[in-house]
Amino acid sequence: MNFDLTEEQEMLQQSLGSLLENEMPINRLREVFDGDTGDDPDLWKSLAELGVAGLAIGDTYGGAGLEILDLAVAAETLGYHCAPSPFLGHVLAAVAIEAGGSEEQKKKWLPGLATGDQIGTIALAEAEGRWQPEEWKLAASNTISGVKDFVPSGRLSTLMVVGLEDGQLGVVETRSDGVTLEEVDGADRSRRMDLVTFADAPCELLANGKEAALRLRNVGLVLCAADAFGGSQRLLEMSVEYAKTREQFGVTIGHFQAMKHQLANMALDVEPNRGLYWFSAYAQDHEPGEADRVASIAKAHITDRFMQVARDAVEAHGGLGFTWECDVQMWFKRAMFDRAFLGTPSQHRSRSADLASW
Amino acid sequence: MDLSYGSEMEDFRDEVSSFVESNWPIKSVEGEEEISFERQASMFRERAIEKGYLYRSIPQKYGGSEQDADVIKAQIIREEFSRKWAPAEARGIGTMMLVPTLLEKGEEWQKDRFVRPTITGELTWCQGYSEPGSGSDLASLKTRGELQGDEWVINGQKIWTSGAHMADYMFCLVRTEPEASKHAGISYLLLDMKQPGIDVRPLRMMTGSSDFNEVFLNDARTPKDWIVGKRGEGWTVSRTTLKHERNSIGGAQQTRSALAGLVKLAQESELNGRPAIENAEIRQRLSVLEGYVKAHQYSGYRQLTQDAKGGDAGIINMMMKLFSTEIGHQVSGIAMDLLEEEGLLSAGNSELGSRSSSSQGWIAQYMYSLGIAIAGGTANVQRNVIAERGLGLPRDAAANRSPGK
Ligand SMILES: Cc1cc2nc3c(=O)[nH]c(=O)nc-3n(C[C@H](O)[C@H](O)[C@H](O)COP(=O)(O)OP(=O)(O)OC[C@H]3O[C@@H](n4cnc5c(N)ncnc54)[C@H](O)[C@@H]3O)c2cc1C
Numbered sequence: 037m038n039f040d041l042t043e044e045q046e047m048l049q050q051s052l053g054s055l056l057e058n059e060m061p062i063n064r065l066r067e068v069f070d071g072d073t074g075d076d077p078d079l080w081k082s083l084a085e086l087g088v089a090g091l092a093i094g095d096t097y098g099g100a101g102l103e104i105l106d107l108a109v110a111a112e113t114l115g116y117h118c119a120p121s122p123f124l125g126h127v128l129a130a131v132a133i134e135a136g137g138s139e140e141q142k143k144k145w146l147p148g149l150a151t152g153d154q155i156g157t158i159a160l161a162e163a164e165g166r167w168q169p170e171e172w173k174l175a176a177s178n179t180i181s182g183v184k185d186f187v188p189s190g191r192l193s194t195l196m197v198v199g200l201e202d203g204q205l206g207v208v209e210t211r212s213d214g215v216t217l218e219e220v221d222g223a224d225r226s227r228r229m230d231l232v233t234f235a236d237a238p239c240e241l242l243a244n245g246k247e248a249a250l251r252l253r254n255v256g257l258v259l260c261a262a263d264a265f266g267g268s269q270r271l272l273e274m275s276v277e278y279a280k281t282r283e284q285f286g287v288t289i290g291h292f293q294a295m296k297h298q299l300a301n302m303a304l305d306v307e308p309n310r311g312l313y314w315f316s317a318y319a320q321d322h323e324p325g326e327a328d329r330v331a332s333i334a335k336a337h338i339t340d341r342f343m344q345v346a347r348d349a350v351e352a353h354g355g356l357g358f359t360w361e362c363d364v365q366m367w368f369k370r371a372m373f374d375r376a377f378l379g380t381p382s383q384h385r386s387r388s389a390d391l392a393s394w
Numbered sequence: 395m396d397l398s399y400g401s402e403m404e405d406f407r408d409e410v411s412s413f414v415e416s417n418w419p420i421k422s423v424e425g426e427e428e429i430s431f432e433r434q435a436s437m438f439r440e441r442a443i444e445k446g447y448l449y450r451s452i453p454q455k456y457g458g459s460e461q462d463a464d465v466i467k468a469q470i471i472r473e474e475f476s477r478k479w480a481p482a483e484a485r486g487i488g489t490m491m492l493v494p495t496l497l498e499k500g501e502e503w504q505k506d507r508f509v510r511p512t513i514t515g516e517l518t519w520c521q522g523y524s525e526p527g528s529g530s531d532l533a534s535l536k537t538r539g540e541l542q543g544d545e546w547v548i549n550g551q552k553i554w555t556s557g558a559h560m561a562d563y564m565f566c567l568v569r570t571e572p573e574a575s576k577h578a579g580i581s582y583l584l585l586d587m588k589q590p591g592i593d594v595r596p597l598r599m600m601t602g603s604s605d606f607n608e609v610f611l612n613d614a615r616t617p618k619d620w621i622v623g624k625r626g627e628g629w630t631v632s633r634t635t636l637k638h639e640r641n642s643i644g645g646a647q648q649t650r651s652a653l654a655g656l657v658k659l660a661q662e663s664e665l666n667g668r669p670a671i672e673n674a675e676i677r678q679r680l681s682v683l684e685g686y687v688k689a690h691q692y693s694g695y696r697q698l699t700q701d702a703k704g705g706d707a708g709i710i711n712m713m714m715k716l717f718s719t720e721i722g723h724q725v726s727g728i729a730m731d732l733l734e735e736e737g738l739l740s741a742g743n744s745e746l747g748s749r750s751s752s753s754q755g756w757i758a759q760y761m762y763s764l765g766i767a768i769a770g771g772t773a774n775v776q777r778n779v780i781a782e783r784g785l786g787l788p789r790d791a792a793a794n795r796s797p798g799k
Binding site: 037038039040041042105276279280287288290291293295296297299300301303304307308309310311312314315318322323330333334336337338340382385386388389392394 | 399660690784
């Protein structure tokens with residue numbers, strides 16, 4: 037029994053962390069957050085150089101051949117830094133192609149994704165919040181027509197994995213004819229989204245798309261949970277720091293017991309979730325019997341707690357906390373994304389109850 | 395990360411499991427009288443000690459099995475024993491709190507005399523810490539102990555003393571150095587409960603039963619050497635015990651079985667003529683709860699891993715009690731809704747006789763979850779610890795100022 041990260045995973049976290057500290061310090065983050073594209077191509081280049089783009093892609097295709105837990109560890113660190121990057125959509129597209137592509141398809145797409153020269157994303161959501169493979173209606177064929185909503189980093193992407201009827205998956209090259217993108221007015225400006233319209237756009241079905249779609253969903257849930265854990269940890273630290281410096285009534289506000297208890301409660305909403313996100317990620321490769329349920333449980337629970345911690349963090353910062361100028365708001369919106377993307381906590385709670393045959 | 399126990403440990407598991415299989419329950423010889431449950435349990439424990447499965451941290455000369463510390467083995471033993479409902483270590487407060495303290499801080503003769511009969515259950519103990527004026531601020535306690543010749547003479551009052559009405563002995567905190575500062579004036583004494591200077595009066599709990607008591611000490615006496623640690627070291631000595639108590643309350647296993655029990659209750663109860671488990675709101679609430687239960691479970695795994703490696707899981711160690719008591723509140727809240735009109739019943743300790751023992755069991759738990767939240771450090775005190783020691787926020791000004799004796 038060794039329920040802990042490996043040294044390599046800790047090193048990944050450290051080197052990714054210091055990369056982000058150097059290249060995406062908070063003033064730079066603010067620029068990107070407030071900028072037009074919500075992206076920093078130089079950062080993506082550095083992430084790719086570190087191997088983040090191909091972390092879980094097999095080494096035969098030029099990736100590092102690591103596991104979902106490694107992806108999750110990276111996601112935690114990116115969430116901690118509120119890092120703007122196409123990471124989420126990109127690694128999910130790679131996971132889907134790796135799981136569902138024919139040998140030929142993998143050879144065609146994975147090497148480019150592994151180096152980060154190609155940027156992948158996923159196009160899943162349909163009208164009325166249809167995120168799940170069982171709900172997709174877009175007709176599967178060699179050309180597709182229809183709409184996909186809330187596609188993360190759509191305009192940065194070069195290819196997208198699209199959810200299709202009967203739980204199939206197809207790959208569409210973003211720059212082909214018949215694909216138009218329109219930015220969504222999203223809250224999380226560190227991960228912009230697009231509304232994508234397909235009009236007879238060329239599409240290639242994945243050989244084993246149905247199975248891959250299920251893995252894609254689970255891994256997506258796990259990565260939202262991991263991002264949420266990292267983000268909530270950061271908000272806790274920011275709030276504790278503020279309580280140690282801001283003075284009222286002649287003392288730092290951290291002297292007041294009401295503040296201390298509020299912060300202790302926040303900590304209680306953060307720290308116990310570390311093991312839960314670890315296990316949900318680990319299960320994807322090692323505990324197939326638990327993988328589905330625990331992915332939904334982790335996503336529902338941790339993103340829900342992240343949202344609560346974000347609300348508490350705003351309050352802990354007083355009037356400043358309510359401003360655009362205060363950094364808290366960027367993580368608040370990160371929390372909104374993690375919470376609603378791929379389905380809300382209550383949807384995933386229903387799913388986990390169903391899966392338990394309660 | 396590797397959640398398997400490894401082949402060596404799986405062999406160990408097989409060994410434990412076949413031991414339990416062939417030794418529990420203890421079969422009576424045909425034609426002879428049935429062996430009582432208590433007798434079976436103590437026979438089983440003897441055999442388990444011989445195999446090195448129980449009382450592993452306790453030296454053989456005091457009745458333990460003296461095994462090297464191995465949290466993984468200990469965990470496997472717990473799992474295999476509970477799988478077959480076999481008796482584990484007797485969980486009295488003496489075993490849980492006094493014995494570890496004696497082993498760490500006691501004199502040789504004290505270990506010799508008290509450890510063995512305590513773990514076999516021959517000797518029972520109660521914990522005399524809290525006083526009417528000293529609860530969260532325990533170090534402000536006022537019960538006095540004065541050395542007169544070869545004896546300590548003790549005067550004062552203890553309160554909320556669980557099991558004092560049945561206990562043979564008490565381990566208690568007493569102020570023996572009135573001139574010293576608040577914490578440095580306290581000693582840790584052992585005391586025979588069956589003596590004229592001690593008057594135990596039961597207190598009725600909100601559940602209706604009487605498990606705790608007031609204990610009045612009027613010239614109660616105990617020999618000079620029935621002190622653990624030196625004079626004035628009692629506060630430090632008692633910290634060893636409180637640590638043990640906190641670990642035991644934090645067990646994630648309990649919250650998992652509480653959730654399982656609740657799901658079963660929801661499957662067996664009806665709401666609006668349908669099984670309650672089909673009700674969307676109930677399903678949501680159970681799932682919300684499961685998020686916390688799983689977080690608790692994997693935090694326990696983290697602690698276990700760090701304990702096995704000699705590492706430190708960090709701030710989570712300070713959170714387990716509060717986290718599990720908050721889960722306990724949620725569990726009992728959902729249970730009360732599932733009971734519907736049976737939520738009108740008592741906790742089942744009245745003279746009227748029980749009307750529905752399963753519902754009344756849940757109602758008792760609804761109340762007991764509060765007792766657990768209060769005993770051994772209230773929720774607010776836990777938050778103080780998390781904030782001050784865990785997050786590094788300033789110590790409480792009032793608590794620092796209180797001379798409190
Ligand atoms: C079921 C049960 C069994 C028990 N068994 C035993 C036993 O066997 N032996 C024994 O010695 N004791 C026992 N106790 C006593 C228990 O340890 C005390 O009740 C507990 O430590 C709280 O002390 P108190 O009751 O004096 O409450 P108080 O300390 O008066 O607390 C009252 C309220 O004030 C709050 N409060 C106090 N100080 C602070 C602070 N600094 N910051 C914020 N809030 C604060 C508390 O959180 C609480 O909400 C038992 C209690 C219960 C409920």
